[in-house]
Amino acid sequence: MAITLFMIFLLALPFFLFIILLKQSISNNGNFNHLPPGPPGLPFIGHLRMLMLDNSLLPHIFLWKPSQNYGPLMSLRFGFKPTLVVSSAKMAEAVLKTHDLDFCSRPSLRDAMRLSYNALDLAFSPYTDYLKEMRKLCVVHLFSRVQKYRPIREDQIGRLVEKISQLSVDSNPVNLSEAMMCLSSSIICRIGFGKRYDDGAERSRFHELLKETEAMLSCFSFSDYFPFMGWLIPQKEDLIDVLPRIRMDRDFPFDLTIDHIKAILMNVFIAGTDTAAATVIWVMSALMKNPECLKKTQAEFCPERFLGNSIDYKGLNFEFLPFGAGRRVCPGMRIGVAEVELVIANHLYKFDWEMPTGMNKEDLDFDTVPERFMINRCIVIVTYLLLNCSTSHLVLFQPYPKTLIKGVSNTMHV
Numbered sequence: 001m002a003i004t005l006f007m008i009f010l011l012a013l014p015f016f017l018f019i020i021l022l023k024q025s026i027s028n029n030g031n032f033n034h035l036p037p038g039p040p041g042l043p044f045i046g047h048l049r050m051l052m053l054d055n056s057l058l059p060h061i062f063l064w065k066p067s068q069n070y071g072p073l074m075s076l077r078f079g080f081k082p083t084l085v086v087s088s089a090k091m092a093e094a095v096l097k098t099h100d101l102d103f104c105s106r107p108s109l110r111d112a113m114r115l116s117y118n119a120l121d122l123a124f125s126p127y128t129d130y131l132k133e134m135r136k137l138c139v140v141h142l143f144s145r146v147q148k149y150r151p152i153r154e155d156q157i158g159r160l161v162e163k164i165s166q167l168s169v170d171s172n173p174v175n176l177s178e179a180m181m182c183l184s185s186s187i188i189c190r191i192g193f194g195k196r197y198d199d200g201a202e203r204s205r206f207h208e209l210l211k212e213t214e215a216m217l218s219c220f221s222f223s224d225y226f227p228f229m230g231w232l233i234p235q236k237e238d239l240i241d242v243l244p245r246i247r248m249d250r251d252f253p254f255d256l257t258i259d260h261i262k263a264i265l266m267n268v269f270i271a272g273t274d275t276a277a278a279t280v281i282w283v284m285s286a287l288m289k290n291p292e293c294l295k296k297t298q299a300e301f302c303p304e305r306f307l308g309n310s311i312d313y314k315g316l317n318f319e320f321l322p323f324g325a326g327r328r329v330c331p332g333m334r335i336g337v338a339e340v341e342l343v344i345a346n347h348l349y350k351f352d353w354e355m356p357t358g359m360n361k362e363d364l365d366f367d368t369v370p371e372r373f374m375i376n377r378c379i380v381i382v383t384y385l386l387l388n389c390s391t392s393h394l395v396l397f398q399p400y401p402k403t404l405i406k407g408v409s410n411t412m413h414v
């Protein structure tokens with residue numbers, strides 16, 4: 001008898017689940033009446049259908065397209081997740097400034113939690129007292145040491161210039177994307193761990209780790225994989241020493257464990273590497289596409305001329321937000337800018353650039369690479385995707401150009 005009842009229960013279960021899901025779906029659609037306009041969604045899957053039909057499109061294009069009809073603040077629903085799509089500077093300001101507090105938290109994505117030691121880091125942590133203290137600590141003790149890292153930046157960029165010069169003497173093309181990734185990760189490894197990993201097996205291992213982590217982040221499925229912190233041995237005081245020292249010296253309101261330290265170093269490594277590399281690659285790709293601008297920029301490279309310009313990159317002008325804005329603005333901004341500025345200055349001042357033999361500027365592909373879409377960061381903000389308004393979290397994408405310049409420096413100025 002008990003078995004029969006159990007069997008009936010099992011058979012009826014899908015039906016009850018169906019009714020519950022249908023009710024929830026209807027009530028979610030009903031809630032949409034109070035949300036900004038958006039295209040009609042289907043029960044259960046909402047707008048996931050659009051994603052499936054439009055799978056040839058990149059996420060930011062796919063999200064931006066319907067906003068042409070429904071306006072710069074548009075509602076979508078992916079499954080049971082209500083989603084706001086923001087696609088204008090004015091709306092970005094409303095979200096990142098006026099309502100920053102409502103939107104500055106982060107989702108609790110299972111894989112992100114695993115990667116960040118249960119949100120002990122900065123990037124995936126929800127907006128709590130812990131995050132506020134940790135951001136303060138990192139900004140004051142880690143990310144403010146821009147001048148201290150100057151010799152590292154200069155040394156690594158000097159090595160890169162040397163390498164490019166060598167290639168240009170032999171008329172070989174330069175793979176700029178590879179060179180930039182190598183430069184950024186070398187700088188970050190020296191800043192973070194006090195060691196050089198720009199040659200040999202260790203470098204490949206770092207790059208593999210970075211690629212894997214990005215793949216895990218972008219497909220929303222992370223593996224439990226961050227053993228690399230263990231085999232790094234610091235030489236002098238690098239970031240890896242600072243946190244344990246603070247743990248001993250200071251009255252930090254939270255217990256700083258080894259997992260806190262690993263989570264922060266994971267952020268430094270991931271957030272500080274491809275962001276700077278991608279920025280340089282975008283700039284160089286855009287200049288290669290517009291040779292006139294390249295020549296003009298080379299003739300008058302002088303970043304100070306932008307001082308006093310009313311539009312800057314620090315998160316106050318919402319039409320240009322390379323580092324985000326508001327309470328979650330990039331805390332490594334000064335380190336990133338210092339690297340990007342010095343590399344671009346060297347690229348423009350020391351070399352003439354042209355497309356490799358057999359390629360011309362039309363071959364540069366400015367479509368973005370789907371697998372380089374990352375949570376929480378962006379270089380060029382095309383669309384802000386706000387997932388799940390009820391828990392207020394924000395997902396930003398970081399597009400990466402598809403054809404990164406394959407090369408080229410033939411004649412040297414200096």
Ligand code: HEM
Nearest residue numbers: 122123271272275276323324325328330332336376377378
């Ligand atoms: C050109 C280089 C860089 C660019 C363009 C960049 C851009 C960004 C952006 C757009 C965000 C997201 C902001 C938001 O959610 O509103 C971010 C967050 C972050 N960045 Fe950067 N970044 C760069 C370099 C760095 C460096 C060098 C570091 C560390 C050494 C760093 C550490 C972080 C961290 C920890 C976060 C998460 C902050 C939080 O969620 O509270 N970034 N970055």
